[in-house]
Structures are given as structure tokens and as C-alpha cells.
Amino acid sequence: xxxxxxxxxxxxxxxxxxxxxxxxxxxxxxxxxxxxxxxxxxxxxxxxxxxxxxxxxxxxxxxxxxxxxxxxxxxxxxxxxxxxxxxxxxxxxxxxxxxxxxxxxxxxxxxxxxxxxxxxxxxxxxxxxxxxxxxxxxxxxxxxxxxxxxxxxxxxxxxxxxxxxxxxxxxxxxxxxxxxxxxxxxxxxxxxxxxxxxxxxxxxxxxxxxxxxxxxxxxxxxxxxxxxxxxxxxxxxxxxxxxxxxxxxxxxxxxxxxxxxxxxxxxxxxxxxxxxxxxxxxxxxxxxxxxxxxxxxxxxxxxxxxxxxxxxxxxxxxxxxxxxxxxxxxxxxxxxxxxxxxxxxxxxxxxxxxxx
Numbered sequence: 001x002x003x004x005x006x007x008x009x010x011x012x013x014x015x016x017x018x019x020x021x022x023x024x025x026x027x028x029x030x031x032x033x034x035x036x037x038x039x040x041x042x043x044x045x046x047x048x049x050x051x052x053x054x055x056x057x058x059x060x061x062x063x064x065x066x067x068x069x070x071x072x073x074x075x076x077x078x079x080x081x082x083x084x085x086x087x088x089x090x091x092x093x094x095x096x097x098x099x100x101x102x103x104x105x106x107x108x109x110x111x112x113x114x115x116x117x118x119x120x121x122x123x124x125x126x127x128x129x130x131x132x133x134x135x136x137x138x139x140x141x142x143x144x145x146x147x148x149x150x151x152x153x154x155x156x157x158x159x160x161x162x163x164x165x166x167x168x169x170x171x172x173x174x175x176x177x178x179x180x181x182x183x184x185x186x187x188x189x190x191x192x193x194x195x196x197x198x199x200x201x202x203x204x205x206x207x208x209x210x211x212x213x214x215x216x217x218x219x220x221x222x223x224x225x226x227x228x229x230x231x232x233x234x235x236x237x238x239x240x241x242x243x244x245x246x247x248x249x250x251x252x253x254x255x256x257x258x259x260x261x262x263x264x265x266x267x268x269x270x271x272x273x274x275x276x277x278x279x280x281x282x283x284x285x286x287x288x289x290x291x292x293x294x295x296x297x298x299x300x301x302x303x304x305x306x307x308x309x310x311x312x313x314x315x316x317x318x319x320x321x322x323x324x325x326x327x328x329x330x331x332x333x334x335x336x337x338x339x340x341x342x343x344x345x346x347x348x349x350x351x352x353x354x355x356x
Contacts, residue, residue, distance in 0.1 A: 011027070015027060015070040021079075024074055042057075107339065108342050108344075109315060109331060113315060116195060116315070124191055126191065129194070130172075130175070131172075131177075133160065138180045139170050139174075142298040142299065144298070155201060158171040179194060183219065183301055184300060188219045189218075193215065193216045194216075195315065196213065197210055197212055217291070217309075219296070219307070221305060221306055221307075228311070232311060233247045245278070246265065249261040257288070258290060258292045260287065261287070261289055262284050263284070263285060264284050264285070267281050268281060276321060286312060289311075325342055
């Protein structure tokens with residue numbers, strides 16, 4: 001008890017000189033822990049007389065309180081110093097240029113849709129949209145598709161559970177229902193394209209359960225097959241960037257057009273490479289025809305007064321042909337490496353607003 005003042009000064013000096021939090025904790029344990037120097041002195045108080053115990057206890061408590069305050073003060077000081085050091089260490093130099101970030105890419109489907117809208121927009125077409133879930137009338141019946149047609153069977157089409165009326169909604173198999181809805185709501189003349197998602201039960205290198213189509217529709221009193229041919233020839237040459245691209249029309253059959261035609265473009269396959277342009281081969285890319293009178297009548301349009309043409313094509317298909325993409329399934333695999341290769345830098349993407 002004679003050296004309490006010296007002990008106090010020694011402990012306070014050690015606390016003031018502690019280099020870090022670990023040293024400070026070690027001092028606390030050595031002084032105030034179960035076997036610490038101050039704690040051991042506290043245990044000797046029981047051997048003193050009451051008056052000596054009172055006096056010695058007060059002196060020991062004073063040492064203990066002074067050391068506790070010194071430890072807390074030093075702990076706060078060390079914490080502040082550590083924070084300052086960390087802030088200095090992690091400081092951002094705002095004068096440095098930013099870290100390079102990889103640029104995003106426009107997906108080939110989005111790019112192709114933009115090109116389609118630009119080309120047909122210059123021809124006077126507007127864009128129409130509609131729901132992905134359709135009823136039987138808009139998806140099949142209004143388009144003159146008979147009940148026995150394969151497209152209406154479960155193995156070709158995605159149906160949803162039947163509603164209270166017993167009819168099963170369907171994921172639209174083409175964007176033609178948008179044409180039906182537009183003809184029901186808008187009086188001729190009509191001049192629209194309909195890009196959007198469609199759904200069919202098919203999957204391989206050239207087919208996908210979900211894919212994109214663009215369809216076109218023109219209805220007025222004077223439109224004829226020559227207008228259809230001129231529109232599609234101009235589109236094919238503008239889209240593929242080949243001014244003398246051969247385009248031919250082959251007779252075909254679709255329930256919703258009469259007469260109907262498949263559209264082929266010229267190509268060559270020499271050396272195992274497909275090249276779009278004048279050549280010895282042909283490649284089918286879309287279907288077309290004059291709108292069937294029954295379709296017009298189903299939409300409340302007088303087929304004796306109005307006529308028109310329609311066409312449709314797969315957006316992925318023409319994108320694959322133009323940009324050399326070999327497999328349709330890669331469009332939907334969310335592979336960033338693929339997108340960096342086939343995608344487009346926004347400010348550098350090709351624009352067809354003013355044509356080729």
C-alpha cells in the first residue's frame with residue numbers, strides 16, 4: 001500500500017504509451033483482470049483493520065478509477081488515429097481518370113427491330129402493338145384458320161387453362177391478332193407493321209418456343225399485288241444493303257391471304273459461305289399475299305370496297321442472315337461474350353433512317 005502512488009503513475013504512463021488497441025487491452029488485463037496488480041491488492045484489504053481498510057480501499061479505488069479513465073481516453077484516441085489512417089489509406093484521388101467500364105451492347109434483335117421500323121417508317125408505316133395472350137377468335141378464327149389446322153393443335157401451340165366460358169386462351173402464335181384488332185378498331189386506310197414476341201411449341205437450332213416476328217398490313221381501296229411486290233423488294237434491298245438483290249415471289253398458300261406468295265432472295269453458297277446477293281441460289285425469308293376477303297369481313301370491313309396486302313417474317317431469321325449468327329438458341333442464352341461479339345455499341349450502331 002506504500003507504493004500506490006508510484007503504481008498509479010506507472011500504470012497511467014503505460015496507458016498513455018500504448019501503441020495500439022491490443023497493447024491497451026493487455027495493460028487492462030494485467031492491472032484490472034482477475035490476477036491483475038490492482039485486483040491482487042484489493043484482495044489484501046481483508047487483512048487490515050477497519051480504519052486501514054477504509055483508507056486503503058479509497059486509495060485503491062482512486063487508482064482503479066484513474067486507470068479506467070486513462071484506458072478509455074487512450075482507446076478513443078487510438079480509434080480516432082486508426083480511422084484517420086484508414087481514411088488516408090483508402091482516399092480516392094478524384095484527379096485520376098475513372099476506371100474503364102465495358103460498354104453495354106444493343107442486342108441484335110433490338111437492333112434489327114430498329115432497322116425494320118426505320119425502313120418501313122420511311123414507307124409510311126406506323127407501329128401497332130397488342131397483347132401476348134389472345135383468344136381463339138383473334139388468333140385463329142378471324143384469320144380464316146380452320147379448326148382442323150395443325151397450328152390449332154396442342155402439339156404446336158401453347159394453351160392456357162380454360163376460363164369460366166370454357167375457352168382456352170392461347171399464347172399468340174403470330175402477331176396477326178394485332179392486325180385483326182387494328183382492323184376492328186380503325187377504319188381504312190390502314191398501313192401498319194406489327195413487331196413483337198410470338199410463341200410456338202418448337203425448339204432446335206432454327207426454332208425457339210419464343211421468338212419475334214414483324215408483320216405488315218396495308219388496307220385501302222386501290223392497293224394491289226404490285227404494291228406488295230414493290231414494298232417487299234425495296235425492303236429486302238434496303239435491309240441487306242444490296243442494291244441489285246434479286247427478289248422473287250413463289251405462289252404459296254396461307255389461310256389468311258389469297259393469292260399468297262413466298263418471298264425468296266438471291267444468294268450464293270460457294271466455298272461453304274452463304275452470301276446474300278446475286279448468285280445461283282435462292283433463300284426463302286418471308287410469306288406474303290393479298291388479304292383474304294373473309295378476313296376483311298370478319299373485321300367488319302367491306303371486301304367489295306376494300307382490299308390490301310399483308311406479309312410476315314421472323315426477326316431472328318433475318319438477323320441471323322444479315323449478321324452471320326449460326327444458331328437461333330444463342331439469342332436467349334444471356335452470354336455476355338456472345339453479346340460483345342454480335343451486339344452493337346449504341347452510338348455506333350448502323351442506322352437505316354435515311355436508307356442505304
